[in-house]
Amino acid sequence: MDFFELNAFLALKETLHFAKAAQIVNLSPSALSRLVGRLEEETGAVLFDRNNREVILTPAGMKFAEFAESCVNGQRELMEDFSKKTDEPGGTLHVFASVTACYSIMPPFIRHLSEKYPAIHLSVETGDPALAMNTVREGRAELAVAAIPSAACAEFDCISVLTSPLVFAASATGPYTTVSGSPQDIVSSVPLILPKAGLARQRFDSWTKSRNVKPVIAAETEGNEAVMALAALGLGIGLVPRIVLENGPYREGFISHSAGNALGYYDIGFIQKTQISGSEKLKRMRLAVTDILHNTPWTQEFAR
Incomplete structure (x- = not known):
């Protein structure tokens, strides 16, 4: 087993839904099912009870989840220790944006971000803007570019740009x-x-x-x-x-x-979770991104 398999297992443990978990780890549901089968064969234990209606974590699956979380957290802490040579915010920022946003809104954001925080790199997923908020809510992206809902929502920090x-x-x-x-x-x-x-x-x-x-x-x-x-x-x-x-x-x-x-x-702009949580490295990156989002004069930027 490897860290990818452990992360895929944990995604299924959190969602208890093969299609949702498969989307999180960029696999097809059938591929995720085969991955779980390999883990069960390797451990010699049934980790999930599966039927047409639901997915349930077994007692053996709960024990394996503790092991998987320990391994994944240990890897994260180790990588953070190795990266502590500098306090400069860095890492991979996952962004969800439409193709139109990549042409229009993303370029000035990327310019400002790279000028001030060059150690932050982007991983961009494109798709239907209607999916943007759920993508952030589910943790598949830290930031999305989409239409901002009319009603305020305490869960999200929304920054209008145009x-x-x-x-x-x-x-x-x-x-x-x-x-x-x-x-x-x-x-x-x-x-x-x-x-x-x-x-x-x-x-x-x-x-x-x-x-x-x-x-x-x-x-x-x-x-x-x-x-x-x-x-x-x-x-x-x-x-x-x-x-x-x-x-x-x-x-x-x-x-x-x-x-x-x-x-x-x-009203189009950036959407991120209001709460900043996760590892210290992720928190530093989120705070840096928030700095760019809230302190860039977007009105002037798009008036050019």
Whole structure:
């Protein structure tokens, strides 16, 4: 057994869910199941009771968990001892961001971070912004870039850096370059490409329900980039923050139609846990990142 296997075991012990644990350690559920099988074969003990409904840690699994935690914590302490040659904050910061955020918001953040804390390095996972908060909540990332929820949440420290209205994006060579009427008329007559989840979808559903509007939905997908890909095919008009159209590969080839004031603006920025915990090395890194997030004049940065 090795440290990767021990960490995978501990992820399953915490979640008691193969799919969730597999996602944390970047394995498929079947690969994680085989890994656990190898550990059970090596130890000669059944570590988990598994059936179609639940996963339960056995008494032998509890003993093995103590051993695994001791090994993993010992490795962490050893590496921290080796790194104590300097008190400079350092380590790997795991960040979750959309592709659009990598084009727009991440570059100035990386510049400020590397100038002041060069020993901090980034590991970036891209994906649907709707997953950002859960990714931070579950500890798969220390920092996320996404739309900030309207309601305050004590669990998260949210730093707004810019706002962007929601718009409908259409292919410049497609059939929906011209649409007319009120927003209600548009959504009830023009095929729409919508995100499956997230703040934009929540606002859209709430608005159409309050207006008793029945939208024409051509497709539902995950992430702004997927919405844009389908809009490029001319299947309909896609609901996205305008920042998506202003950055990266979407600067050309699309036009935008106003969604009106009903759907409001996206407040976009950084999301991290309010509580700073973990090893001393991780705490120093989190404090350094917090320094950058709270002491950078973001309004000036994005006014350039």
